[in-house]
Amino acid sequence: MMIDEVPLSTIDLTTTDARPLISLAGPGDYFALLKPRVMSLVVLTAVVGFLAAPGEMNPILGSVSLLAIALGAGGAGALNMWYDADIDRIMSRTANRPVPAGRIARESALAFGVALSALSVMLLGLASNWFAAGFLAFTILFYAVFYTMGLKRRTVQNIVIGGAAGAFPPMVAWSAVTGGLAWESFALFLIIFLWTPPHFWALALFKMKDYGAAGIPMLPNVSGAASTRRHIFVYSVILAPVGVLPFWLGIAGPIYGAMATLLGVQFVVHAYRVLRMADEDIAMRPAKSLFGFSIVYLFALFGLLLLSTIAAAEFGIHVL
Template sequence: MTAIDVSAIDQDRPTISLAEPSDYLALLKPRVMSLVVLTAVTGFLAAPGHVHPVLAVVSLFAIALGAGGSGALNMWYDADIDRVMKRTAQRPVPAGRVSPGSALAFGLSLSIFSVLLLGLAANWFAASFLAFTIAFYAVFYTMGLKRRTVQNIVIGGAAGAFPPMVAWSAVTGNVSLESFVLFLIIFLWTPPHFWALAMFKMKDYGAAGIPMLPNVAGERSTRRHIFAYSLFLAPVGVLPFVLGFAGPVYGAISLLLGANFVRLAYRVLGMPDNDAAMIPAKKLFGFSIVYLFAIFALLLADIVLARGFGLHGF
């Protein structure tokens, strides 16, 4: 009787995927996508002009898909470093629930489809801008500079700040000072937000070999950078009111939010060296999330009320 080579049979047997729909949803980075949707909707409604409601929804859906596609490409490429970081080890690719090839195919498919969809629903300038945004995040930042420069978060922040400009261009076919202000708010917010996180996740980033500012320049330099960016962010957050596309209530609340951001950043600046508790950094990180969502939610409410009730802001 001929012996059966069980190992050969096992090798030929198709691999059963462990992925569930929730794993593919996780590849889209839904928390990041929710921010992209909020900022894109704000940019879309702030832009002058009128778009058919169906085309508006399709355009915003395309921008959200583009963000999700770039997130999937980021998770595909960063699976090796995600695997050694506690914060990211359970993501679908490093945890083995989604294969790298599936994540890559998923990310590329969504990215290409989103660009084509936006071009057909809105215009090809906006579609090109979306394609540039995806490439900037997935290639220039993730594959090119994230692991090579201490300014990685500053560069990555630019990619995350483009969605309101893309949405604006979907309405107008171009960009403007107002859309750049929306970009600037997110761009200036990103470094203090992530550097605060990096201060109490230094071991994780060190193990992954990512040159985050606290690991390379030290905590003292990071604290100074956080405070400096907060000083720029606070007045920029009020610019929509100053430039006239938001009302006085937005202006007052954004001023208070910015002042609190600076206050918390000042507490981080005054932290003692090697502070194991990192309480000020954790508080700033938590508030920074509230700050950005509040700024864009207020601005969105201002725009909706102004258009719906004929008010000049609220």
Template sequence: MALVDDTRIDEPAFRVSEATAGDFFSLLKPRVMSLVVFTAFVGLAAAPVAINPFLAVVAILAIAVGAGASGALNMWYDADIDAVMSRTATRPVPSGRVAPGEALVFGLVLSALSVMTLGVLVNWLSAALLAFTIFFYAVVYTIWLKRSTPQNIVIGGAAGAFPPVIGWAAVTGSVSLESVILFLIIFLWTPPHFWALALFKSGDYERAGIPMMPNVAGEASTRRQIFAYALVLAPVGVLPWYLGYVGAVYGVAAALLGAGFVWYSWKVLRMRDGDRAMKPAKALFGYSLLYLFAIFAVYLADSVAERALGLVGA
């Protein structure tokens, strides 16, 4: 396995930054942030009590900024391995557009700002969950797990699963079983999503010395684990309907989406070792993005509809 130099990129003690606003915005990982914001909003909107619209906007903005801060800290620490991976080489730090120190300070300031804003203006439980999420992603996943174990994305995936719980806590000041199930859907979705990517980007991870599952356990083992996670994810996705949190529309949609996930994972399982085209893995990766967005979108629509019907019936 290829090894990379773990030292941070050297920079002068004093320099005038040439980074643009767009470069700093890129540090926030806006595509990842958009998914975080959406799932957090679903948790917030699905909560059984109302929240002041201003506080709802504050909560979502704080969660978005906190997610972006995590991305900036990740890019600061991972600049050395990002530089040797085709997928990440053009990121602001490895490309030299943003200095490592700038990314670090930017991430730390945004972390503190997002947590304090959420705590002071909304409630401290949601702020504590946001702080833990930032710490988990930046320290537990990025600094510790990512370079040390092929289970990095399994354990580290918890960070990406917290946003709906934070959104729920922002409204209710508590954590419920319903919000935990939303957490579980994302948590179980994360390994097959990223392992599908790792299957057709294994060369990148090998050059960077990252022990992703295909590089450590092999393609066949990774494909089996993807399928196993799909078999667990599909019924968990239906749980909110089974427990009565949402209606039959969600239940049918979740069942169909879960069946699709299992089908695409089955096609990955049936791949042959050394298949360079990797079409089934690429198809699963694309479908997994659709799955997560669709299941949360239907959850949101069904929750709002059920609440509206309840008000009409009252």
């Protein structure tokens, strides 16, 4: 009997290890492998790195370089989903991703991630310089190998150290323009690096069961909720003044400085509410509120930096 004579309802399209026997993947599934929400943050922070860096870059080569950084982030995301398919299947937040849901085979996700990563590094090297390309390659390896394969399942400090991977893109962009690095680019890195732990620990507080079932040693599961709340508050207090560093270093204007200060104070207020949250608070509204605000905070900060750098290019001074 030919396969097209068999009713589709009688065909098992997936195996128990979530590898499709008949390809169910559409363009949207491959796009989902890129982790588009993470990629949007990478693109925003990279654009700020490009515009804040001293010097100029050909607009076409700059656009290609930005595309390369975005593809590198997407490739790293695909490699992360390839390796983490087993635990993604267990967690409610990630169970519907293309690989654990059985729409894309793990081997396809691996090939897609490797191809995108290699393409991104080559593109950046050809469009800008090989120092930036090497930095991008290091970033991809740091996230896909050092964090995903090494730290995530082994240490409670997984998010702290692994968060560096998400903080590198503005430095990569800076090096694409200048061929090197500077303290200003490190300040952009530091903002994202310090933001990552309170952001993800807030999530981990109300997703403890998911992380526990997946066997991931997140701070609340290992050290308890009270210790996690204290860590969130300490990181938030450190983050608030660091968020103002671009103003003090001269890559943003007074409006950015004032807004970054206000946003930092709000971040600390949210973190204090988490600190004071009762252990028996099942709803965990303060943690959910901090998690939501932390996203607004980072996008607002880099959105303001973007406007400030554009205004500086237009008027010659940092009016924003």
